[in-house]
Amino acid sequence: MRLAGPLRIVAIVLCVGLTWVLASIMLGNQGAFPRIQQMLTRPQNPTTAYPKPRRYKCGLPQPCPEQHFSFRIVSGAANVIGPKICFEDKMLMSSVLENIGRGLNIVLVNGVNGELIAAKYFDMWAGDVNDLLKFLRPMYEGTLIMVASYDDPATKMNDETRKIFGDLGSNAVKELAFRDSWVFVGANGIQDKSPFEQHIKNNKNTNKYEGWPEALELEGCVPARTNETQ
Incomplete structure (x- = not known):
């Protein structure tokens, strides 16, 4: 029962932090957590599209x-x-x-x-x-x-x-x-x-x-x- 208060505070802090990160990304704030934003917005394994050989x-x-x-x-x-x-x-x-x-x-x-x-x-x-x-x-x-x-x-x-x-x-x-x-x-x-x-x-x-x-x-x-x- 004594842990309920601290856990509730931690949960509130995490929610506020996550809200801040998402809001920064949506508003285009490049200064806020840039690495996290890049991870969320850039594909991890980009595929290179090769043109098909042309046939005559x-x-x-x-x-x-x-x-x-x-x-x-x-x-x-x-x-x-x-x-x-x-x-x-x-x-x-x-x-x-x-x-x-x-x-x-x-x-x-x-x-x-x-x-x-x-x-x-x-x-x-x-x-x-x-x-x-x-x-x-x-x-x-x-x-x-x-x-x-x-x-x-x-x-x-x-x-x-x-x-x-x-x-x-x-x-x-x-x-x-x-x-x-x-x-x-x-x-x-x-x-x-x-x-x-x-x-x-x-x-x-x-x-x-x-x-x-x-x-x-x-x-x-x-x-x-x-x-x-x-």
């Missing part, structure tokens, strides 16, 4: 130079995940668009203005290779071609088909075989072999997906053609 057309890490087209091609993964072809930030072929299929997925675009000419797939396991030949033969000078394999790109290929792709700039097409992975960008009228091509052989000892090699991804900037070069 088709998800490229850098923008393409002027008079160049951006592209990104992903081949199919085994016979489960379909391929994708993006050009100038427009998805032209994908599973979402429901315009891809087993075999060769091909996009043709105007090499001068980048306008889409056609986007089709050709079954190279059970389809008719003549359908592919009819699609490729009329290509005019300067047309860009983008190709993504899915499942099997080569079983129905014949010598004429391989020659056409070779003339378009492909180096790997002469060895393309059953269930290989292949991505390619070429052009009608190209003088040398295209620098935009990747190829992985179907090999049971190195395949990522049992009977199929891993998927391929190809991206970059392809120079636009000028009217004078057509």
Whole structure:
């Protein structure tokens, strides 16, 4: 009972002191208990916000130079995940668009203005290779071609088909075989072999997906053609 008086005094002093501190902070009195005010008003563990890396057309890490087209091609993964072809930030072929299929997925675009000419797939396991030949033969000078394999790109290929792709700039097409992975960008009228091509052989000892090699991804900037070069 004797301690009740002192405890009551201590409690009153603490309440008055806390009221003074809070009032000083609210009124902006920087002279009153500055350290306590800083503790109450400044975060103890500030986090640094880092800007997200900027992505450009088709998800490229850098923008393409002027008079160049951006592209990104992903081949199919085994016979489960379909391929994708993006050009100038427009998805032209994908599973979402429901315009891809087993075999060769091909996009043709105007090499001068980048306008889409056609986007089709050709079954190279059970389809008719003549359908592919009819699609490729009329290509005019300067047309860009983008190709993504899915499942099997080569079983129905014949010598004429391989020659056409070779003339378009492909180096790997002469060895393309059953269930290989292949991505390619070429052009009608190209003088040398295209620098935009990747190829992985179907090999049971190195395949990522049992009977199929891993998927391929190809991206970059392809120079636009000028009217004078057509």
